Amino acid sequence: MAVTVYAPASMGNVSVGFDLLGAALAPVDGSLLGDRVSVAAADQGLSLRCCGAYADVLPPDPASNIVLRCAERFIERLGLEGVGLKLTLEKNLPIGSGLGSSASSVVAALAALNAYFDSPLDDQALLHLMGELEGEISGSVHYDNVAPSFLGGLQLMLPERAQPVPSFDNWYWVVAYPGITLSTAKMRALLPKQVEMATAIRFGQQLAAFIDACHRQDEETALAMLQDVLAEPHRAAHIPGYQAARGHLSDLGCAAVGISGSGPTLFAVARNRAQAEAAAEYLGQHYIMNERGLVRVCQLPQQGIQIWQEDVINAAL
Incomplete structure (x- = not known):
């Protein structure tokens, strides 16, 4: 018996909801943007094989890989000591990209x-276990990447669970990763330990208004609220090319532009496919720095993980 799970890439924060909002991503061309993990029987012990476009930037020692750590924690949690497992990680997301790379691996592995x-x-x-494991990499437990990757769609993090939020079917989310890596821990260190009362009030107003607008399907209000007053002011200057790209994308008519997670991936919201393709073309020419970069036109899938059975595994991996 063997199982393979695909977990999609995700955007944390979605500008207006620092550590509280996350969204899964699905390229409109039907391609997969996310990691896959296969679990199969082995005679004894745990083993891990890595493949995929970004496998070469993973830790060389499998013992340091989060997928193996997931297996160890799962086995410990369920009292399955002594079981033999062969795991395969297909690493399709760049590390330190702002696309929920570690979350995708964790979600795929545990699922x-x-x-x-x-x-x-x-x-x-x-989901709680996913948050714990992802927190070992990012430095703190938060669910704005693991929840949408696991559950799909746009998710609001509540104290004990994630709550799905209606999105807008006509929105296209253009994401661009320039090909460089930024440490999530270092990008979080740029943030102030405290914020002014006025900033906290504005953050709460915008998040509340955005969630309300999504439920009422009030596009204009939702787009107007898609602003980051907590993190972006401290991070924007540390992401090469971000501020210039933001200005040009606004000139193209993109209704909102923001940093995906901690960056350096950015996202732009377009109201139609033609506008999204124009934004993607610009980003491919002016924001991507090397062959590791990527640009995708996406929408928010209602499904998170996808599961394949044994007859598909060999072909997929």
Whole structure:
């Protein structure tokens, strides 16, 4: 028996919801933008093989890989010591990109392990475990990447669970990763320890108004609220080319532009496919720095993880 799980890339924060909002990404061309993890039986012990476009930038020692750590924690949690497993990570997301790379690996690994063992953990318990493991890499436990990658769509983080938020079907989310790596921990260190009362009030107003507008399907208000008053003012200057790209994308008519997660990936919201393609073309020419970079025109999928059974695994991996 073997199971493979795909977990999509995600945007954390979505500008208006620092550590509280996240969105899954699905390229409109039907391609997959995310990591896959396969779990299969082995005679004894745990082993990990890595492949994929970004496998060469993973830690050379498998013992340092978060996927193996997920397996160890899952086995410990379920009391499955002594089980033999062969894991394969197809690493399709760049590390330190702002696309939820570590979250995608964690979600794919734990969902695959859970499916392989006939789902002993419910979604809530699994999501909490995902947050814990992802926090080991990012430096703190937060769910704005793991929740949308696992569940799909736009998700609001509540104290004990994630709450889906209606999005806008006509919006296109153009994401561009320039090909350089930024440490999430270092980008978080740029943020102030405290914020002024006026900034906190404005943040709360904008987040509340955005969520309300999404539920009422009030496009104009939702777009007007898609602004980052907490993190972007401190991070923008540290992302090469971001401020220039933001200005040009606004000139192209993109209704909102922001930093995906901690960056350096940026996102732009377009109201139609033609505008999205124009933004993608510009970003491909002016924001991408090397062959590692990528640009995708996406929408928000209602489904998060995808599961394949054994007859697809060999072809996929």
